[in-house]
Amino acid sequence: MAVDLERPSNFITTRLRQAVNWGRKYSLWPLPFGVACCAIEFMSTVSSYNDISRFGAELVRFSPRQSDLMIIAGTISYKQAPILKTIYAQMAEPKWVIAMGVCASSGGFYNNYSTLQGADHVIPVDMYVAGCPPTPENLLYALTRIQERVEKEGFVPSAARHPDRVGA
Amino acid sequence: MSQKLVERLRQEFGARILGEASEHGDESVTVARDDLPLVLAHLRDHEGCEQLSDVVGIDHPGRQERFEVVYLLRSLSRRHRIQVRVDVPEDEAVPSACGLYRSANWHEREVYDLFGVPFAGHPDLRRILCHHEFEGHALRKDYPIEQGQECTRPEKLFSDEDIAHAARRANEVSAQPGVVLDEVHPSDLLTVNLGPSHPAMHGALRAECLLDGETIIEARTEIGYIHRCFEKEAEDHTWAQVMPYTDRLNYCSAMLNNSIYAMAVEKLLGVEATPRAQAIRVIVSELSRIIDHLVCICANLVDIGALTNYWYLYNVRESIYQSLEKLCGSRLTTNYARIGGMSHDLYPGFDEEIKAKLQEMEQGISDVMKLVARNRIFLDRTVGVGAISTADALSWGYTGPCLRATGLAWDLRKEAPYSGYDQYEFDVPTGENGDTHDRIMVRMAEMIQSRRIILQALENLPSGPVDVDDARVILPPKAKVYGSIEGVMNQFKLIYEGIQVPAGRGYGFGEGANGELGFFCVSDGTGHPYRMKVRPPCFPIFSSYAELIEGGMVPDAIAILGSLNIIAGELDR
Numbered sequence: 001m002a003v004d005l006e007r008p009s010n011f012i013t014t015r016l017r018q019a020v021n022w023g024r025k026y027s028l029w030p031l032p033f034g035v036a037c038c039a040i041e042f043m044s045t046v047s048s049y050n051d052i053s054r055f056g057a058e059l060v061r062f063s064p065r066q067s068d069l070m071i072i073a074g075t076i077s078y079k080q081a082p083i084l085k086t087i088y089a090q091m092a093e094p095k096w097v098i099a100m101g102v103c104a105s106s107g108g109f110y111n112n113y114s115t116l117q118g119a120d121h122v123i124p125v126d127m128y129v130a131g132c133p134p135t136p137e138n139l140l141y142a143l144t145r146i147q148e149r150v151e152k153e154g155f156v157p158s159a160a161r162h163p164d165r166v167g168a
Numbered sequence: 169m170s171q172k173l174v175e176r177l178r179q180e181f182g183a184r185i186l187g188e189a190s191e192h193g194d195e196s197v198t199v200a201r202d203d204l205p206l207v208l209a210h211l212r213d214h215e216g217c218e219q220l221s222d223v224v225g226i227d228h229p230g231r232q233e234r235f236e237v238v239y240l241l242r243s244l245s246r247r248h249r250i251q252v253r254v255d256v257p258e259d260e261a262v263p264s265a266c267g268l269y270r271s272a273n274w275h276e277r278e279v280y281d282l283f284g285v286p287f288a289g290h291p292d293l294r295r296i297l298c299h300h301e302f303e304g305h306a307l308r309k310d311y312p313i314e315q316g317q318e319c320t321r322p323e324k325l326f327s328d329e330d331i332a333h334a335a336r337r338a339n340e341v342s343a344q345p346g347v348v349l350d351e352v353h354p355s356d357l358l359t360v361n362l363g364p365s366h367p368a369m370h371g372a373l374r375a376e377c378l379l380d381g382e383t384i385i386e387a388r389t390e391i392g393y394i395h396r397c398f399e400k401e402a403e404d405h406t407w408a409q410v411m412p413y414t415d416r417l418n419y420c421s422a423m424l425n426n427s428i429y430a431m432a433v434e435k436l437l438g439v440e441a442t443p444r445a446q447a448i449r450v451i452v453s454e455l456s457r458i459i460d461h462l463v464c465i466c467a468n469l470v471d472i473g474a475l476t477n478y479w480y481l482y483n484v485r486e487s488i489y490q491s492l493e494k495l496c497g498s499r500l501t502t503n504y505a506r507i508g509g510m511s512h513d514l515y516p517g518f519d520e521e522i523k524a525k526l527q528e529m530e531q532g533i534s535d536v537m538k539l540v541a542r543n544r545i546f547l548d549r550t551v552g553v554g555a556i557s558t559a560d561a562l563s564w565g566y567t568g569p570c571l572r573a574t575g576l577a578w579d580l581r582k583e584a585p586y587s588g589y590d591q592y593e594f595d596v597p598t599g600e601n602g603d604t605h606d607r608i609m610v611r612m613a614e615m616i617q618s619r620r621i622i623l624q625a626l627e628n629l630p631s632g633p634v635d636v637d638d639a640r641v642i643l644p645p646k647a648k649v650y651g652s653i654e655g656v657m658n659q660f661k662l663i664y665e666g667i668q669v670p671a672g673r674g675y676g677f678g679e680g681a682n683g684e685l686g687f688f689c690v691s692d693g694t695g696h697p698y699r700m701k702v703r704p705p706c707f708p709i710f711s712s713y714a715e716l717i718e719g720g721m722v723p724d725a726i727a728i729l730g731s732l733n734i735i736a737g738e739l740d741r
Contacts, residue, residue, distance in 0.1 A: 035364075035371040035394050036737055037419035037500055040463065044489070044499075047482040062367055074371065078319045079299040080393045083365055109412070112313050112397040113306050114298065133500055 021154045026056035031067035036074030038101040038133040045136040064090040075103035088123040093157045124162035192674035196251035216243040218562040222703040223275035225283040261288040271565030274711040282307035297392040325376040325388040372736035387714040398741040402700035406666025415501035418738040421456035421681040426505035432676020432687035443630040446587040454618040460681035461611040468730030484532040509635030519626040550605035554728035565708025568683025574602030580679040607731040666695035704738040
């Protein structure tokens with residue numbers, strides 16, 4: 001975007017794609033797929049002290065059809081997996097996914113008969129956040145990284161960003 | 169008293185009592201499978217055992233009667249406990265206790281799911297924690313811990329026949345003389361699925377409701393979406409390594425789980441924590457109780473539309489978290505207690521900081537009370553909603569604030585004091601009607617009592633070490649590890665082989681944030697738990713949920729769920 005500082009006016013020159021991406025970046029609507037301990041830290045991230053609305057992502061939607069950022073907060077079990085898959089499919093493009101915490105990223109220290117060893121076994125994940133559970137600051141950092149990608153990449157459908165996962 | 173109970177049972181049943189045992193203060197009798205209903209009925213009707221706390225399955229491969237099923241009974245009126253054990257070979261059934269105790273339904277389903285022990289006469293013997301496509305029984309010793317099984321689709325809880333049956337029942341109920349109502353046809357009924365992935369259902373609980381208009385005429389619940397195999401993991405780790413797993417049971421009050429787990433293992437070891445460790449455990453436990461209640465109430469209020477209260481209460485919680493993070497490096501999953509002591513002592517200035525935060529908490533509670541106590545909408549949404557009587561609550565296995573809301577002042581901190589709770593002055597708040605309103609108000613009052621306890625404990629904090637002086641359980645100081653061969657050996661043995669808990673079994677329990685939290689530990693002396701069964705307070709409470717919401721509307725179901733404070737991590741383990 002460019003503003004003429006010498007002769008200030010009401011006009012900004014930019015490219016449409018840039019303006020749209022800039023807007024999209026600061027208006028991510030997260031869907032918390034909160035199933036375990038991490039969901040409590042997600043609550044902390046939303047609350048006053050950490051205040052996710054500083055990054056424009058405070059409009060938490062519980063309907064997948066209205067959201068563009070899924071935050072998987074918690075352990076995904078084999079029983080939960082088909083539900084996660086369905087809900088992801090119900091989100092409209094463009095969509096991004098954060099795997100919050102080690103359980104969602106890799107199963108964490110639950111290496112057992114009931115725990116899926118990472119949510120990326122069923123849906124594509126864009127950002128992994130370490131921690132058990134990650135601190136709110138950590139999650140906010142992941143959010144800003146997603147924002148950078150949104151600004152840079154723009155409207156790239158999830159399937160194009162994860163070509164290896166087509167049909168997953 | 170307990171000793172006498174076993175004697176009385178022997179008098180009553182003579183040779184039908186096959187054996188009796190007393191270990192670490194837990195009395196138990198062994199009976200034949202066919203005598204089980206008789207003995208349980210006698211205990212319930214003549215010995216005042218109102219509550220079936222838990223049913224524990226144990227696998228002994230190689231034994232002729234491979235499985236052991238232990239029924240844990242508790243009398244609240246006469247203050248005694250007893251365990252009734254039965255042995256059962258593979259593929260043979262145990263008579264179900266569902267006709268006697270309502271809580272038996274889910275407890276027995278769990279034993280069936282994880283061990284494959286069938287229960288004769290059980291009305292709904294299905295899997296409960298593992299998914300419906302799972303094959304085999306996970307807690308059998310021959311089931312490999314890492315063998316996952318994929319689930320391809322969620323289970324449907326109502327079949328077409330069930331819906332037709334519900335419609336017929338609805339017609340029978342409405343067929344009263346003088347009342348003419350349109351006949352309910354199965355196609356009039358709407359199936360609405362609540363959860364499992366919705367914040368109002370706390371992330372991992374599922375209820376399928378059949379609606380006639382706006383009224384829920386029948387509901388069924390399903391759990392197990394966050395079954396993380398705590399019990400199997402415990403068998404796979406040493407006693408000390410289980411501690412971080414306990415954090416993640418009830419993740420809203422990890423310190424409480426830590427302390428009660430440490431107590432349960434100490435019971436088996438015959439070790440008692442030092443006075444300072446006990447007082448620290450009381451302080452951090454009560455802080456956890458406050459945090460747990462804050463989350464429960466603020467989430468419950470948000471669910472019924474009162475958002476402002478969420479910020480008022482959550483800020484207090486955030487503030488306490490900051491102290492906990494300072495204390496143990498982590499906000500949620502604290503891992504602070506150790507078997508035989510604590511990870512480390514309190515930091516300097518802890519007491520002043522906590523006192524200030526408790527002041528903030530009181531302010532937060534009073535702000536919220538101003539907003540809700542006489543708020544018409546709040547009262548309409550909560551008073552009389554999801555009410556349960558004391559007798560029903562006991563039969564369902566309720567403990568903790570949900571039981572106290574029905575008017576029964578039962579609190580394990582008073583009834584079976586541990587960690588020096590008998591030295592502190594505090595009241596046990598109760599409700600009257602056992603409804604959503606009372607459950608919220610009991611929690612509000614309990615936070616004030618917890619504050620009283622913390623202030624007294626901080627005032628009289630004993631000096632001295634936090635760890636017991638026992639090389640069997642406590643790691644040696646680093647100077648010894650680096651300076652002497654004995655120290656190195658001690659450290660090595662404790663880390664690699666684990667704490668050598670002597671063979672035996674014991675049930676350690678305490679008052680968790682939601683009620684009686686118990687750990688039934690069986691040790692075979694190898695350094696790993698042979699069997700570890702958690703008695704989560706939520707589990708029996710949530711088993712009553714379907715019945716509580718039937719007859720109400722969907723928004724009531726959400727309000728009730730919030731007030732029961734079901735924590736999925738603890739429910740599914």
